[in-house]
Amino acid sequence: MKIALGFIVLIATLASIAHASDPSPLQDFCVAVNDSMAAVFVNGKICKNPNQVVAEDFFFPGLNKPGNTSNPLGSRVTLVNVDKLPGLNTLGISLARLDFAPYGLNPPHTHPRATEILVVIKGTLYVGFVTSNPADPTQKNKLFTKYLYPGDVFVFPQGLIHFQFNVGNENALAFAGLSSQNPGVITIANAVFGSDPPISPDVLTKAFQVEKNVIDYLQAQFWMNNS
Incomplete structure (x- = not known):
């Protein structure tokens, strides 16, 4: 599992590259503070005083623990975004663990602010996404699908409807990197x-x-x- 976590962190880092959807940082870091009660709203999070920043601001534990999939969908997404890891603020990246019960589904959804790159660790997933605005208006939106096995990687372009479905009779596990500190989900x-x-x-x-x-x-x- 340690190797798997290290691998997905590398994937998530590559997902951020220079073309991340979030604004580029203008300083080393901008650790987020709890701005839920702030009178001023900003596109992102308010920065913590750099002199008060500590190592824990860049740390999140627990992705080694399976998510609870005992729900009607049979899946659980554990998202690590800027709300859970303040050090992600302005860095244009986040991470998610996806757990699936047998035949569990992460239903069709979109991330309005992020491209997603997914790597399968365990099980077999049937995944896909649907295009938008076909060049030929007489054509339907195209569906791209693939069966993924451990070690396989698949990319879902930003804003497009996509899904993941566990087609096996055993639990499945995947990790995803997203090119936003707060990718959102619809x-x-x-x-x-x-x-x-x-x-x-x-x-x-x-x-x-x-x-x-x-x-x-x-x-x-x-x-x-x-x-």
């Missing part, structure tokens, strides 16, 4: 059918070309996040 089904307040059924019945009772049923379901 889970498609949750956002469309579980928003608060709900999207008007008139909008959804027309968008999905189904009867209103179908939309009513979907909006009545319990939509959960797996992170």
